[in-house]
Amino acid sequence: MTGETRGGGRAVTGEERRAALLARLAALPPERREALRALTLAGAAAGRKAPADGGAGGAGAQEVPGSAEAGRSWPLSFGQERLWFLNRFDPADTVYNTPWCVRLRGPVDAGALAEALTRVAGRHHVLRARFRLDGDRPVQVVAPAGPVPLEVAEIAGDPAPAVVELVNRPFDLESDPPLRAALLRLDDGTSLLCLVLHHIVVDGWSLDVLMRELAECYAARREGRGPVLEELPMQYTDFAVEDRRRDRTARLEYWTRTLAGVPVLDLPADLPRPARWTGRGGQEPLRVPGGTVARLEEVARRERCTLFMALVAAYQAALGLLAGQDDLCVGVPVAGRGRTELAPLIGYFSTTLVLRADLSGDPTFRELLGRTRVTLLRGLQHADAPFEQILGALRLPRDLSRPPLLQAMFNLHNMPKDDLLRTSMGDLEVEVYPVPAAGRTKAEVSVDLWRAGEGLGGVLDYGCDLFTAETARRFARAFTGLLERAGTGPDLRLSELGGG
Structure with a gap:
């Protein structure tokens, strides 16, 4: 990083600034x-x-x-x-x-x-x-x-x-x-x-x-x-x-109780884990056909669930099968604007909801969907506890090699119709220009999906210090394949949904 000059003196380097902060x-x-x-x-x-x-x-x-x-x-x-x-x-x-x-x-x-x-x-x-x-x-x-x-x-x-x-x-x-x-x-x-x-x-x-x-x-x-x-x-x-003034004691007690003893997600890596998480990332495209989405939505509707719940459940199942774990966490972003007066503001309100998956007993997808529904609804009731306060309350062991608590993220983008995707600005025609991948990721593996016609488009971001592009493509196929099988066979057990 280039140095910066203060008060006409010599440039202060990034290392000097970091050392001063640590001091x-x-x-x-x-x-x-x-x-x-x-x-x-x-x-x-x-x-x-x-x-x-x-x-x-x-x-x-x-x-x-x-x-x-x-x-x-x-x-x-x-x-x-x-x-x-x-x-x-x-x-x-x-x-x-x-x-x-x-x-x-x-x-x-x-x-x-x-x-x-x-x-x-x-x-x-x-x-x-x-x-x-x-x-x-x-x-x-x-x-x-x-x-x-x-x-x-x-x-x-x-x-x-x-x-x-x-x-x-x-x-x-x-x-x-x-x-x-x-x-x-x-x-x-x-x-x-x-x-x-x-x-x-x-x-x-x-x-x-x-x-x-x-x-x-x-x-x-x-x-x-x-x-x-x-x-x-x-x-x-x-x-x-x-x-800063809000008392969130009761909310934090819920999260420390819910997340006590949660293990890290340990996906099989291709490369030795570095001593410090760097955030270097790669990206693989995802595509979920319209027919798959329609069948999954029908399964969700019968269980009083949303498409989002079904997608999260399938993602948790895919991660559990890949890692050989029946206990893991996935983070999902929430808007954090529960009051109407916050709607017109620009600022950082969003937070991360921690969803702990219970895959024990080799449940059917329908059973897992019910568990995910309960976990999500309870989590939303306590969503105003900031993620950083939850981390502080949990007192997790220090591990610089991983993102703390959440190694996996999931997001279904509900894209606005009139502003981010607007088609005009004054006398100009406007269309969204997809930002090229910048080679950074916040999690070891992260899925972002959005509506694309009748189906879903998306990307899988992954930590390239741990996984090769081929492994990331395998992760993506495992997720999209499980979505297809869950939509046609919701009473199949997770061990059966993991098949080819």
């Missing part, structure tokens, strides 16, 4: 140091969830009661604190960079686009936050409103390398804004708008809010009017204050 941690009281160590080791995931419909209210960016003041320091939410420590632990790691790219057809007004970004950042103070140490605790400081830089570049040929470079550029959360934007003009006459935000200020729901407001502000500028945006009821910094 500060070593000086803390033992109980505080242990809590921060748990946060540093924690993994995170954020998923997308369809947002509530956004209404139109007052015009322009309005100041709201209790909103942040520029220059004032605010606490971090529990989720933000974990991501901050992970960033300080390894500033060059870009696994928590969150990208979104769209292709624009038509003459793009770069000035109007930059102004639209500036308006959105002016409304949502978290997009102007800087993250710093205040004594022994990190805080967020809201920078004064100002222009959001828009990088503009001419790209000849395939734009994928330029996009990957933009996505994999680390954020300096202490000094730089947590949002970067680039307009790449392509030689076919179209342009790519690429937004990259650090996960500390955004989740999947937030991306939808961002694109909705960006489109309205751009269209307003082009049409010579003020943007029509709903008035924000609060700011993310207000939520962070509330998050």
Whole structure:
């Protein structure tokens, strides 16, 4: 990582910054140091969830009661604190960079686009936050409103390398804004708008809010009017204050009871496990035909379950068969916006729900689906306990070679119809540009699925320090094959579902 210069002196290297951080941690009281160590080791995931419909209210960016003041320091939410420590632990790691790219057809007004970004950042103070140490605790400081830089570049040929470079550029959360934007003009006459935000200020729901407001502000500028945006009821910094004050004792007692003694998921690896988890990842595509999805949905409906429950159950079963385990955990992201006033905000609200699978007794898929339903519903009742607090309460043995508690993740993306997948922005035609794989993963194995016509498309991300591409393809075939067999034979036992 390149060094940075402070106060006109020599550049401070990443190693020096890391050493300084560790020295500060070593000086803390033992109980505080242990809590921060748990946060540093924690993994995170954020998923997308369809947002509530956004209404139109007052015009322009309005100041709201209790909103942040520029220059004032605010606490971090529990989720933000974990991501901050992970960033300080390894500033060059870009696994928590969150990208979104769209292709624009038509003459793009770069000035109007930059102004639209500036308006959105002016409304949502978290997009102007800087993250710093205040004594022994990190805080967020809201920078004064100002222009959001828009990088503009001419790209000849395939734009994928330029996009990957933009996505994999680390954020300096202490000094730089947590949002970067680039307009790449392509030689076919179209342009790519690429937004990259650090996960500390955004989740999947937030991306939808961002694109909705960006489109309205751009269209307003082009049409010579003020943007029509709903008035924000609060700011993310207000939520962070509330998050630190909430008493979650009962929730944490549930999770420590439910997850006591849970083993790690030990999938058969091709390569020796490194001493430290690096997050280096590969990716394999997934495809589930429409017929398979329809049969699985029918099985789920008869058991008072959702398609999501059936997919999770099948994923747990596939992992258990591959690892030879009947007890394992899978993490699924939840939106974390249980109150209506949080719906129009940009920020990091999502958390990870830990689903402990019980595959004991070689159950039928129908029986496993019933168990998964109960586990998921109970978990959702206690979902407001932040993942990092659960980790701290469990006091798991330290193991830097694995993501803590969750080695496997699953997500079914309920993609919005009108904002992330919008087809216009002012006088421009818009289509989603799939971000090329950036070679990073948050888990040893992770499945992401989304609707694709009548079926499902998706990807399997895997840790390439452990698995070869061929093994990842075998994992993917095991999962999709089990989905097919479960849909046609829900009364088959797991040992039978694992067949070819």
